[in-house]
Amino acid sequence: MKDDLFIRTKVPMTKSEVRSISLDKLQLQAKNSFLDIGSGTGSVSMQAxxxxxxxxxxxxxxxxxxxxxxxxxxKHFGINNIDLQVGTAPEDLPDEKFDSIFVGGSGGELSQIIDYSYQHLTDKGMLVLNFILNENALEAIDYLEHSDFTDLDVIQVAVSKWHQLGKGHYFKPQNPTIIISAQKGEQE
Structure with missing residues (x-):
């Protein structure tokens, strides 16, 4: 889904290429429920x-x-399957199960959000986190490595787009994004 389809403001948005990879890692096919924590502009939720x-x-x-x-x-897209809630994580997170959880922002409460995610994901549910700051990604990786999550995968995506500058062209870079995914194992 192209970024220019969204109405934009100065609120940062997960860009198209990163959004596509993140949605793929969430494995939403044939799923029933999805939670977007720190949804920002909502581009991940809306494309889903x-x-x-x-x-x-x-x-x-x-x-x-x-x-x-x-x-x-x-309203612009006529979406009726998003329940947009105002609140902070983890205190305002819903007490229900989800098939997939995406974390776009943690507000400094990363370990509590990861713990919440494990408790509120269905078996084989996917957790996907996006970061632009290395320190936050390293904190998440360390915490996930010592958790009960399985299939931990970490990638960095660096996207540059063709851009005209005077008579020439160059690839204008976007912020590199670290995408972390992990799966909740089956409960015993």
Missing amino acids: ALEFPELKIVALEKNPDAIEINQTNI
């Missing part, structure tokens, strides 16, 4: 909602500007 219209999506965001652009884009 449009690709999987039967999917029940809960998006949690605390930033008033992000809430406003979420609401604008939900």
Whole structure:
């Protein structure tokens, strides 16, 4: 889904290529429920909602500007399967099970969010986290390596787009993004 389809503000947005990889790692095919923690502009939730219209999506965001652009884009796309909730993680996270959880922002509560995710994912549920700061990614990797999550996978995506500059062209880089995915094993 192209980025220019979204109505944009200054709220940062997960870009198309990173969004595509993150959605693929969430494994949303034939899933029932999806939680987006720190949804930002909501681009991950909205693309998931449009690709999987039967999917029940809960998006949690605390930033008033992000809430406003979420609401604008939900109306813009005519989406009816996102429950946009105002709140902070982990205290305002819903007490229900999800097939997949995406973390776009942690507000400094990363270990608590990972613990919540393990407790609230269904068996074989997927957790996907995106980071631009190495320190946050390293904290998540260390915590996940010592958790009961399985199939830990860490990649860095560096996207550059063709851009005109005067008479020439160059590849204008976007922020590299670290994408971490892990699976909840079957409960015994």
